[in-house]
Amino acid sequence: MGIEIRVEGLRKSFGRQVIWEDVTFTIPAGEISALLGPSGTGKSVFLKNLVGLLRPDRGHVYVGDQGDVPRLHEKQLYEMRRRFGVLFQDGALFGSMNLYDNIAFPLREHTRRSESQIRSIVLEKMEMVGLSGAEEKLPGEISGGMKKRAGLARALVLDPEIILADEPDSGLDPVRTAYLNQLFVDLNAELGATFLIVTHDIGTARVLPDNLGLLFRRGLVMFGPREMVLSSTHPAVNQFFNARRKGPIGMAEEKDQAQIAEEGTDPGVRPAPIQPQLMPSDGRPRPAMRRPGEWLRAHRVEAPPGSFIDDEGRDWRTDWDRLVEARQRPK
Ligand SMILES: Nc1ncnc2c1ncn2[C@@H]1O[C@H](COP(=O)(O)OP(=O)(O)OP(=O)(O)O)[C@@H](O)[C@H]1O
Numbered sequence: 001m002g003i004e005i006r007v008e009g010l011r012k013s014f015g016r017q018v019i020w021e022d023v024t025f026t027i028p029a030g031e032i033s034a035l036l037g038p039s040g041t042g043k044s045v046f047l048k049n050l051v052g053l054l055r056p057d058r059g060h061v062y063v064g065d066q067g068d069v070p071r072l073h074e075k076q077l078y079e080m081r082r083r084f085g086v087l088f089q090d091g092a093l094f095g096s097m098n099l100y101d102n103i104a105f106p107l108r109e110h111t112r113r114s115e116s117q118i119r120s121i122v123l124e125k126m127e128m129v130g131l132s133g134a135e136e137k138l139p140g141e142i143s144g145g146m147k148k149r150a151g152l153a154r155a156l157v158l159d160p161e162i163i164l165a166d167e168p169d170s171g172l173d174p175v176r177t178a179y180l181n182q183l184f185v186d187l188n189a190e191l192g193a194t195f196l197i198v199t200h201d202i203g204t205a206r207v208l209p210d211n212l213g214l215l216f217r218r219g220l221v222m223f224g225p226r227e228m229v230l231s232s233t234h235p236a237v238n239q240f241f242n243a244r245r246k247g248p249i250g251m252a253e254e255k256d257q258a259q260i261a262e263e264g265t266d267p268g269v270r271p272a273p274i275q276p277q278l279m280p281s282d283g284r285p286r287p288a289m290r291r292p293g294e295w296l297r298a299h300r301v302e303a304p305p306g307s308f309i310d311d312e313g314r315d316w317r318t319d320w321d322r323l324v325e326a327r328q329r330p331k
């Protein structure tokens with residue numbers, strides 16, 4: 001089962017450059033959360049702080065009951081990292097090892113499994129990410145997308161309780177991205193692990209996660225359930241999740257006040273329709289999925305027109321009970 005990560009008052013700088021400060025939020029156990037933000041806002045740095053590869057200037061990171069990450073000793077960190085599967089932005093594969101050995105590495109490092117057990121796990125994960133047959137390839141001989149998928153296979157071999165993935169979908173073609181998103185949903189349904197995915201893909205962000213967060217202007221602007229974030233009229237949140245040009249976010253991260261004033265207010269500030277969430281392959285809602293429209297109703301927020309209608313014209317708010325009933329029937 002997944003575990004929660006509680007982040008309190010986190011601040012990180014490099015020299016005089018403050019990356020972000022006062023980041024406080026809880027990544028809920030067993031749910032899929034996504035973190036977005038313009039390039040350079042410190043998303044990758046944030047993930048590295050969660051696993052103790054970078055130390056914050058101040059603040060706390062509590063991973064379940066494992067203690068405060070910035071204050072753990074090497075040995076405790078080593079134990080804690082076992083619970084994580086991490087896919088780094090560049091894949092972080094060992095250049096001199098073939099894919100098989102790269103993916104087997106955490107099993108050899110952290111477990112006492114026999115080589116034949118290792119073999120079956122490695123081949124299973126490689127098949128899962130579409131890399132069967134590439135066991136002997138060196139990282140230097142494969143495409144960027146393949147490196148990503150190899151990194152993901154390696155992140156999964158220890159059946160982690162928390163999966164962190166830094167732009168797993170960058171460098172993948174649209175079809176592979178669709179497969180990858182489905183894989184995340186199915187893994188979450190099966191393992192109940194906690195997911196934190198950094199992505200630039202708005203299409204993914206709008207249908208995959210249970211919770212969304214936005215890093216901007218040296219802070220976490222918003223983090224919460226998908227319906228809260230996708231219906232938000234907060235200027236930066238609205239601009240980002242609707243991929244609009246008008247708004248406080250510019251090419252070089254943020255625009256100056258003059259430029260914002262010149263553009264005027266965006267008449268298109270109405271949030272786009274909230275689509276139904278991506279379902280597991282077996283058609284049963286994940287335990288972490290919330291009833292469509294529930295957050296909006298509880299907070300008296302009107303759903304953006306056209307929300308929760310799928311390609312066949314069905315309204316998921318009224319069909320939800322039928323879907324849940326299907327989940328409760330034995331397989
Ligand atoms: N080890 C480091 N030393 C000094 N500065 C660093 C270090 N790592 C990151 N930075 C700086 O921190 C800032 C945030 O970097 P980070 O890689 O976290 O951005 P990001 O949000 O992941 O961007 P992208 O979307 O392009 O991946 C950048 O300005 C970067 O130059």
Ligand SMILES: [Mg+2]
Nearest residue numbers: 043044089166
């Ligand atoms: Mg990054």
